[in-house]
Amino acid sequence: MDSTLADALVQRLAEWGVDTVFGIPGDQANGIMEALRKARTRVRFVHVRHEEVGALAAVGYAKFTGRLGVCLATAGPGAAHLLNGIIDALCDRVPLLAITGSVHHDLTGLETLQGVSSEKMFDHFTLYNERVMGPAHVQVAVDAACRRALHARGPVHLTVPNDFQSLPMSAGKGSEQNVPGHSRPAHFAPLRVPEQGLLERAAEVLASRRRIVILAGTGARGAGAELSEVADVLGAPVIKALLGKDVFPDEHPLCIGGTGHIATVPSKLAMDEADGLLIVGSTMPFLNWYPKPGQAACVQIDDKPERIGMRTPVDVGLAGDARATLRALLPHLKRNPDRSFLARAQERMQRWWQFVEHQGTRRSSPMKPQVVAWELSGLLADDAIVTGDAGSVAYWINRCIRLREGQRFSLSGTNCTMGSGLSYAIGAQCAFPDRQVVAFVGDGAAAMVLGDLATLRQHALPVKIVVLRNNSVVLERWEQLSFLGHKEFGNELSPLDYCKAAEACGIAAVRIDDAARCRDALAEALGRAEPVLVECVVDPNEPALETPLVGHHAENYGKALEKGTAEAPQIVRALLESLKDEQRFIPEAIDAPTAELIGKLERMRS
Ligand SMILES: Cc1ncc(C[n+]2csc(CCOP(=O)(O)OP(=O)(O)O)c2C)c(N)n1
Ligand SMILES: [Mg+2]
Secondary structure (H helix, E strand, O other), X not given: OOOEHHHHHHHHHHHOOOOEEEXXXXXXXXXXXXXXXXXXXXXXXXXXXXXXXXXXXXXXXHHHHOOOEEEEEOOOHHHHHHHHHHHHHHHHOOOEEEEEEEOOHHHOOOOOOOOOOHHHHHHHHXXXXXXXXXXXXXHHHHHHHHHHHHHHOOEEEEEEEHHHHOOEHHHOXXXXXXXXXXXXXXXXXXXXXXXXXXXXXXXXXXXXXXXXXXXXXXXXOOOHHHHHHHXXXXXXXXXXXXXXXXXXXXXXXXXXXXXXXXXXXXXXXXXXXXXXXXXXXXXXXXXXXXXXXXXXEEEEEEOOHHHOOOOOOOOEEEEOOHHHHHXXXXXXXXXXXXXXXXXXXXXXXXXXXXXXXXXHOOXXXXXXXXXXXXXXXXXXXXXXXXXXXXXHXXXXXXXXXXXXXXXXXXXXXXXXXXXXXHXXXXXXXHHOOOOOEEEEEEHHHHHHOHHHHHHHHHOOOOOEXXXXXXXXXXXXXXXXXXXXXXXXXXOEOOOOOHHHHHHHOOOEEEEEOOHHHHHHHHHHHHOOOOOEEEEEEEOOOOOOXXXXXXXXXXXXXXXXXXXXXXXXXXXXXXXXXXXXXXXXXXXXXXXXXXXXXXXXXHHHHO
């Protein structure tokens, strides 16, 4: 039988190496579903419960494999549901192909059922966005879309009108201008290295500095060994943006952790004291966590030249591949003879880990969220893939999870969308059926994508979902209090039994509410070969604190508590305990406004 346009589409995707498509069928896309049915032994269709989860799963798949992620939806509402994943791919620079069906070609623009144009809807957020115009167009359009997504690292979109999907390929006579076979399914990734003169200038700039820090982001992936060597030569501690948490092990002696709101104290202090900054593959968005403009000479390596100088003034920009550029730079670098800056950062980091361990091994009731993160960290397999989510969980992941070489981590970074944890985990487990995949998420985020617990059962994906249950979207509480000095409002979640929900979706569940039992219960869940949801009942009053606390945020906490925000007495106790821990282990984190807050909290408590 003659193959259809949709068959040719799926066949071409397979030639591009696509083996998985995440999505939901719909009448405007069912011609493509038929092609996927026929090709099901080569291309797996993963039926999710919400197209947004499908798009985010495809982003997760792409992030963890480095390959193209693909999602599919019907026209109108299905397409609209994909949008958040498309934006996620745009923000985190991930190759994603979104395929939608659209209304019959001769009903376009006529307000027919689901007739909203997905091309117009996606236009602002895609790097390539086209309608397939017939059989002679399908292969070249797929090639152009895949090339653009992989080369520019971002989302692209193809829509196929309903009736075109089932057209026999033989029906499509190309135009006289089109030469059949002029395009092949191939992409050639360049390896860019800056010219020698620039490398020399960069080395010169760094040679005059004695207190250099390195900021590594996801763009430094694959350059861990080179980062380590450069850091050693420069006597520079390595700080990581959250998306780059897994590019350099937390265990590495030169690593001093994350930055931004979730910074470690040693990393914030090192940024404050630095006279040199080497940025490798990062555009970490929190400007207050960079050295102040004029404070430090800066060299930035990024393979996207337009991102150089985006966040902080740059003295020398090196547009190139991170690994190749670091390799080329190394012979030009002079060893920094002054090791005192590094030694100070490392000594602080030792005390930081003592602080984290102390907070992660408390046995108080209700259980502290740090306990779950700390115990989980110790139990992760050597090649575990951890996915995270927007919420206080991002603080605990960054702080308490000590990633080792070979382990992977991601969450929705710049888009920072709730729901990425479970969605990315679906993508990761499809790509790596034999690796341990753990989604570490808040209860608000879990509630947003609850239906997709059923996807784990349906596709036999043994993901472990660790849910921090605090019956609240609690990060918003801390933001309302500390960013604005307001009473909290609108954050509570009516209690939801996540174990029952999981069981209703056909997956096993366990509840942990006792810190002393946490490690064993987590270990038992992680050891099972099936999907398991672990509901961890944690203290909603444990503040997700910036460390060190930003001065005016300390003042705002005081104001909000004096106004009598809900549960103020419990918050006072928890906040005081956390700040006192910090004071005990790393007293240099406590500046005047924070010391004043501590005094105020002590008076409120008594
Ligand atoms: C889709 C989306 N909606 C809203 C937000 C704003 N937001 C960021 S974190 C957060 C709280 C998340 O709550 P939960 O998952 O329960 O985590 P918790 O902070 O309680 O640990 C919210 C509402 C967001 N980032 N994404
Ligand atoms: Mg919550």
